[in-house]
Each structure stands twice: as structure tokens, then as C-alpha cells.
Amino acid sequence: KQEVTQIPAALSVPEGENLVLNCSFTDSAIYNLQWFRQDPGKGLTSLLLIQSSQREQTSGRLNASLDKSSGRSTLYIAASQPGDSATYLCAVTGANSKLTFGKGITLSVRP
Amino acid sequence: KAGVTQTPRYLIKTRGQQVTLSCSPISGHRSVSWYQQTPGQGLQFLFEYFSETQRNKGNFPGRFSGRQFSNSRSEMNVSTLELGDSALYLCASSPRFGNYEQYFGPGTRLTVT
Numbered sequence: 004k005q006e007v008t009q010i011p012a013a014l015s016v017p018e019g020e021n022l023v024l025n026c027s028f029t030d031s032a033i034y035n036l037q038w039f040r041q042d043p044g045k046g047l048t049s050l051l052l053i054q055s056s057q058r059e060q061t062s063g064r065l066n067a068s069l070d071k072s073s074g075r076s077t078l079y080i081a082a083s084q085p086g087d088s089a090t091y092l093c094a095v096t097g098a099n100s101k102l103t104f105g106k107g108i109t110l111s112v113r114p
Numbered sequence: 115k116a117g118v119t120q121t122p123r124y125l126i127k128t129r130g131q132q133v134t135l136s137c138s139p140i141s142g143h144r145s146v147s148w149y150q151q152t153p154g155q156g157l158q159f160l161f162e163y164f165s166e167t168q169r170n171k172g173n174f175p176g177r178f179s180g181r182q183f184s185n186s187r188s189e190m191n192v193s194t195l196e197l198g199d200s201a202l203y204l205c206a207s208s209p210r211f212g213n214y215e216q217y218f219g220p221g222t223r224l225t226v227t
Contacts, residue, residue: 047218100212101170104157
């Protein structure tokens with residue numbers, strides 16, 4: 004059974020800092036990995052999708068990497084801003100086409 | 115292009131009642147998945163529909179059911195509501211069944227009293 008772990012559960016950083024959010028998964032037989040952002044009480048916004056054959060994806064200040072063999076992904080946020088404050092979730096798609104989510108990392112960027 | 119829409123956005127029900135939630139996918143998307151999000155369990159997969167057929171199911175009791183219509187709109191139904199069913203129910207759509215990027219709606223917040 005696939006398990007996705009995100010540690011720590013919460014993170015507080017000062018504005019302008021570059022930061023890395025980690026995600027690990029137990030079964031390397033995945034088709035893709037997605038990073039999502041969720042604002043309080045809202046739905047999920049897809050940030051980046053990495054196919055299993057890819058190593059990384061970039062969008063603006065965000066860069067996500069994937070190391071399938073070690074079961075790890077990282078989301079790098081450059082020059083963090085208060086507007087980046089949200090919960091970040093990673094999810095993997097396995098052979099059964101189901102998304103398995105981590106519990107998320109709640110990020111707070113202090114002005 | 116309009117995003118995924120879910121109705122209603124908020125709902126309050128009493129234990130023992132039943133509830134129906136609706137999801138309209140992005141135009142042209144034919145796959146719809148449902149998820150339950152709670153503070154304790156996080157996001158859990160309920161089921162996925164494609165071409166009006168359930169293709170995948172998560173580990174939820176039979177009180178949770180769903181269906182998809184020919185226009186790809188989907189509904190999920192929860193019967194005999196329990197307090198533990200209080201959650202944010204999220205719907206996601208993707209172009210086809212399989213390993214495609216999923217786009218989520220804003221969710222329906224269900225409170226069971």
C-alpha cells in the first residue's frame with residue numbers, strides 16, 4: 004500500500020527565504036507526482052506535475068524534482084512571499100490510477 | 115474555460131439523513147474523481163468515474179456511492195449520515211481515465227450534527 008509522507012507538518016520562514024519542501028513515498032512504481040497548494044477552506048490548486056520519466060519541472064519561482072528510485076520529491080520555492088502561505092500537498096499516482104496524498108506541509112511566510 | 119464546479123458549497127445535515135453532492139467537470143473532461151478531506155485522515159480517495167462507469171473505488175463503506183451522467187457530470191451520495199462524515203468533499207476532473215493531471219473544484223463542506 005502506497006504511503007506518502009511530508010515532514011515537517013508546519014514551517015514558518017521569513018519573507019525572501021528560499022525553501023525546500025520534502026515528500027517521500029514508499030512504492031516507487033508511480034506514474035506521476037503532483038504538487039498542490041491549498042488555501043484554508045478551499046480546494047486544491049495544481050502547481051506542478053512530474054511524470055515518472057522526468058526529473059524536474061519548473062513554473063516561475065517553483066521547481067519540483069523527482070527521484071523515483073529513492074521515493075523522494077522536493078518542491079523548491081525561491082524568494083518566498085507572504086502570499087505563498089498555504090498548505091502544500093504532494094500526491095502520487097500509482098498503477099491503480101488513484102492519487103495518494105501526503106498530509107501536507109502548512110507554510111507560513113512572515114513579512 | 116470554466117473550472118470544476120461543485121454544488122452546494124456548504125451543507126448542514128443531521129445524523130441519519132442522506133445527502134447528494136454534485137460536481138461538474140471542466141468542459142471536455144470525462145473522468146471525475148471524488149475525495150474526502152478531514153483533519154485527521156487527510157485526503158482520501160472515494161471513487162473515480164469515466165464514461166458513466168465506476169473505474170476505481172477507495173476503502174469507504176457502501177453508504178458512499180456515486181454516479182456519472184452522459185454529460186460527465188457526477189454526483190455522490192452518502193446515506194445514513196454519521197458525525198464522522200463531516201468533511202470537505204472534493205471533486206477532481208481529468209481529460210481521460212488514467213494517469214493524467216487532475217484539476218480540483220472548491221469542494222463541498224459537509225457538517226453532520
